[in-house]
Amino acid sequence: MTDKRRAINLKEKIDIIKSIESGINKSENARRKNMAKTTVSTIWSNREKIKQESENKSQRIKKIRNPVRPDVDQALIRWFEVRRTENIPISGPLLKAKAEDLFKGLHGGDFKCSTGWLERFKVRHNINVGKVSGEAGDVSREAVVNWLTEKWPGIAQNYSYEDIFNGDETGLFYKMTPDRTLKFRGEKCVGGKQSKLRYTVWVCADTTGSKKFKLLVIGKYKRPKCMKNIKNLPVIYKSNRRAWMTSDIFINYLKEWYEKLRRQKRKILLLVDNCAAHPKNVDLTNIRLEFLPPNCTSVI
Structure with missing residues (x-):
């Protein structure tokens, strides 16, 4: 495996x-x-x-200075790698404290880890600051492994990579400002209420990445003012009052795809998550719908 x-x-x-x-x-x-x-x-x-x-x-x-204590440097990066595989957030002060602890264990005596030492360490190992996000850390690894080893081989065995597709929705909050900013030292960072105006975008491609479907964009208005006098869009546009994917939009999308597949005499496998907008009673002979296990989508 x-x-x-x-x-x-x-x-x-x-x-x-x-x-x-x-x-x-x-x-x-x-x-x-x-x-x-x-x-x-x-x-x-x-x-x-x-x-x-x-x-x-x-x-x-070529521009990076070699560490004065390579053993401490290597021990610290190994510790950092293990902690990150466990999805544990690591701050600068924590990294400095661990460096001092490792130095004491390897060489005895005290070592004061300076900000300059920490910055050079981060440059040497291509480490930067990132925002912790997503829910992948809460996924049951056992559930993922069981699905991949026990169920997935039987599902995929009759399909080539080009005939296996994955589709999912994502929210596009087009008026939402970034949650990070450059600022003056000592300046308090505050912001206003974030805009909730959104589109929902359905994204679908095969496992090789060679076939990427035209985006399906779902907005709140049937004829938005910004689309006035526009006859051709680079996306498929649908609407409902909440700008969400609905079972009707999803089924109609599949039916249009099914007609093309039927003419091509081709059968495909489509992987989706088990949200309410993806009904399980769809009977389309050329499209096999397979639902990912609950709460595992972010990993699988």
């Missing part, structure tokens, strides 16, 4: 890109690296961005 949760570092990504460029196909790369073919396909699709990131990192490394 491939490791679905293993983080793939930049060097591994570059190795995969070079391997594909040398003539080794994606399936063989996935087998050698013990990862899903879809992961390899995603890496290949983003190869230019990954190459640029690798080049930028190489240029940064």
Whole structure:
């Protein structure tokens, strides 16, 4: 079984890109690296961005000073990696305290970790500040593993990667301001009430990323003023009074897709979450609807 949760570092990504460029196909790369073919396909699709990131990192490394205490540096980064795999938030003061603790354990005596030392450590290991978000940390790993090992192989066995699709909705709060800002030192950061004006966007693609459907955008108004005199949109636009996905919109979307598949004599598998707008009693012979287990969507 491939490791679905293993983080793939930049060097591994570059190795995969070079391997594909040398003539080794994606399936063989996935087998050698013990990862899903879809992961390899995603890496290949983003190869230019990954190459640029690798080049930028190489240029940064040339300017980075080597640590005075390499053993403390390595022990601290190993500790940091383990804590992050456990989704534990790490602050600057906590990192400094851990560095001092590790120094004492390795060398004895006291070591005062300065802000400069911490900043150089962060640069050496490409660490920056990020906002904790999402619900993936609350997902039951046992439920995920059971679904992937016991149920998923039987579901997917009769479908090629190009015939397996995943679709999901996301909210686009188009008037909401960012929740972070640059500020003067000592300035109190306050903000007003955030706008709740939104569109709902349905996003759907196959597992290879080669087939990406036109976005389905759901707004509050049937004929928004901003669309006046516009005859062609780059998206499919639907409406209801709350700008949400509804079972009627979802079923009509599937029926239009079904007609195309029927003419092509093609059958596909569509993975969706089990929200109320995705009814389970849809009977379309060319589309098999499969519902992801509850509360596991963010990981699976």
